[in-house]
């Protein structure tokens with residue numbers, strides 16, 4: 007039987023990034039993916055003829071340019087196009103837009119409040135300062151604060167120095183920022199409801215927290231620290247949908263000699279004498295590997311794929327308690343023409359950006375209240391875009407794909423499993439909200455894909471449908487992600503690594519967990535790692 | 546459920562009418578029709594979101610209009626706040642560095658204001674229009690800061706940038722132009738005086754101030770009177786060589802005058818991302834404004850502590866560089882080796898016939914150690930850097946001093 011140098015469980019983007027780096031470093035790598043396609047939550051599939059969806063993730067900013075270059079992704083077809091701002095449509099028939107132009111942005115805010123318009127620079131400065139602090143940490147393994155190894159001590163000193171460089175008042179601000187709610191944070195800058203609602207969006211996307219929950223200010227950062235080609239904080243569409251990213255990754259991987267098996271669900275990780283030796287597929291097939299790397303989330307990996315008896319108690323308990331609550335759903339809609347929003351002028355650039363209807367923080371918090379009670383929000387928050395206004399490759403000309411991310415949506419409905427009828431009722435809530443603002447919307451619908459946490463878990467394997475493979479709260483970040491003592495991509499089992507979004511620096515289509523994990527693996531193998539370029543400078 | 550979007554109702558009418566702004570990213574100032582008519586270069590830049598001329602007809606000759614006749618420069622994009630109310634004097638005394646109780650109605654102060662850590666938020670001019678009304682003009686926007694600082698004071702603060710148009714009329718014949726334009730009594734204005742004058746049934750506020758170090762005036766009017774004011778000046782100035790100019794020429798004049806520009810010569814506290822980029826007044830040559838004798842003002846404790854603890858790290862100086870090659874953004878060295886600072890503005894001074902610059906240095910250089918300073922100039926010449934190491938000497942600012950700026954009564958030319 008052939009023994010692979012490394013077997014990667016899961017062909018999500020992090021698994022593929024990891025596999026690419028290992029293959030390029032000279033290992034013989036196999037990726038096994040349970041679905042018939044790769045991509046995980048970064049995937050584009052055609053479910054109705056002529057239309058391509060970004061089925062899960064839909065916008066790109068976090069994906070690291072260093073990795074795009076190292077793995078030659080542009081040559082394998084990846085292009086990310088920055089998009090043009092967006093808007094919150096308000097219940098009084100107006101809207102608040104976000105424009106890319108700094109002065110237009112200010113004038114737009116001044117329509118609501120001159121004070122808030124002039125507060126934006128201060129807000130942007132403070133958030134940018136926090137981004138600049140966190141950015142260099144993304145592409146580094148988090149130090150283990152209990153370790154005395156020179157590298158950990160060195161990295162801790164790096165962290166301490168960066169922290170100290172902030173200066174006394176900013177150090178205090180940073181600590182507050184990492185623990186505050188987005189609502190409290192915004193109250194320090196702005197007075198207008200819709201302006202606060204507009205900024206609070208980035209604080210709650212993907213979390214099972216409301217805008218008034220502590221810890222959501224940090225989540226905002228997670229959505230601001232990316233870039234599109236050096237434009238920090240900008241978001242873009244991957245041409246061809248988010249699947250273009252994983253398509254380019256698998257093409258790059260295969261071009262460098264790697265092997266991918268789809269339709270191959272892993273049932274067990276084989277462990278012998280505390281060391282991983284390979285995997286068993288659901289069909290019983292055994293595959294031997296010197297290393298096993300799991301792209302699945304930390305719960306799936308250690309509670310489903312590894313025998314409990316192989317793992318230490320404390321570790322197991324912590325993995326069981328890891329917060330990975332599903333809070334979002336997705337409705338993908340094929341449209342036979344561009345929807346109209348009477349509030350938005352026809353020539354508004356906002357059609358080419360993100361659109362929302364939640365015009366107050368209060369309303370967003372109410373939507374969260376429903377989730378706590380185990381129901382989907384009656385008045386949900388939507389993050390809605392029409393990528394085909396900029397990307398001509400996903401639909402025929404004149405037709406459109408609308409991506410609609412929905413919060414909140416619970417992993418179970420009042421404690422019981424989702425039914426198809428629940429799913430349809432959930433979709434109806436979403437469509438009727440859109441139709442309220444866009445007359446004739448229903449008539450344009452050609453096809454629809456509705457995804458609740460049930461579908462996300464079943465297809466992508468995201469436990470409870472949590473989009474980040476685990477909540478992005480301070481207790482689950484840096485050296486505590488996924489659990490204390492195991493933040494460096496290793497596990498209690500020799501030769502078994504984790505590389506998905508459950509690990510530092512967390513979720514989003516970023517590729518940093520996969521890359522950092524590859525660096526650790528190559529370090530353990532004492533292999534040179536010349537394929538991996540250093541993180542870009544933050545100066 | 547989401548509420549049905551309703552038709553526009555009256556309370557929001559103004560807000561809704563304003564939303565078409567996205568179709569014009571660079572605003573026109575109230576003077577734009579006149580400037581457009583004179584614009585031959587189509588050389589625009591964005592000044593705080595306005596379409597502003599870098600140069601209109603010849604950036605070098607426009608400079609000579611400032612120094613030889615009268616130059617007209619549109620300053621409408623300057624950010625303006627109207628501060629009114631019984632406590633406005635006390636309030637501004639608390640916010641700004643200088644003693645506002647000594648600023649009489651009809652006078653103007655060049656001033657600055659700091660955050661609580663003593664870092665400069667901006668510099669600007671404070672016009673005392675009446676006992677209870679002030680106008681603050683500056684480069685950056687400060688409404689949240691000004692409003693927050695007003696808690697406990699009986700004042701109102703209104704941002705009026707778009708409502709008030711502004712012109713700078715600068716140069717030796719500027720007084721003559723105003724007199725020809727029948728602004729009776731303008732001859733009584735001494736430097737930093739202001740007065741209101743009748744114009745088309747409204748009031749134009751004229752102050753003897755400016756950014757050129759020359760004889761000059763600044764004029765503020767409600768936007769609807771802007772064009773007629775422009776015409777009145779242009780007509781009166783016909784025989785006095787009045788010309789409209791752009792920023793490039795003005796920038797040369799302001800360098801000769803040794804004046805600094807926020808976010809060009811120093812970073813303002815609300816924009817600086819890097820903790821070491823903020824500056825205290827003493828670090829950018831504005832220490833003279835700090836009035837230690839007056840009561841509490843924002844930043845006082847930090848500024849005094851830095852002075853006492855000798856914690857001031859930087860200093861802003863004027864330097865004269867040998868030769869005539871401009872040293873824009875050159876690195877300053879001590880002993881040709883040790884990097885000690887950066888040039889933020891530089892150029893040849895036609896009036897001083899010297900190669901001048903404004904630089905920020907790390908103390909003690911420029912403060913107590915002033916010898917052996919050098920600048921390294923990278924001059925791009927036909928796709929090759931000519932690298933020059935030139936001696937720099939610290940000299941007082943302003944680089945030029947013109948008697949006509951302060952002469953009373955002002956001279957005719």
Ligand SMILES: Cc1cc2nc3c(=O)[nH]c(=O)nc-3n(C[C@H](O)[C@H](O)[C@H](O)COP(=O)(O)OP(=O)(O)OC[C@H]3O[C@@H](n4cnc5c(N)ncnc54)[C@H](O)[C@@H]3O)c2cc1C
Pocket residue numbers: 015016017018019020021038039040041044045046047048061062063064065066067068270271272273301302303306334335336411462465466467468472473474475505506507508512513514515516
């Ligand atoms: C609805 C939704 C919207 C999102 N929107 C955005 C967005 O707009 N922008 C953004 O940056 N991020 C977004 N995210 C988050 C982002 O998509 C994820 O955090 C990221 O894609 C996770 O990547 P990963 O490689 O770590 O894991 P995954 O994508 O979860 O990959 C894990 C892979 O492992 C496979 N797998 C699991 N178990 C097994 C097994 N036993 N055997 C074999 N294979 C297995 C799965 O099928 C999957 O392919 C969104 C996520 C969701 C769900």
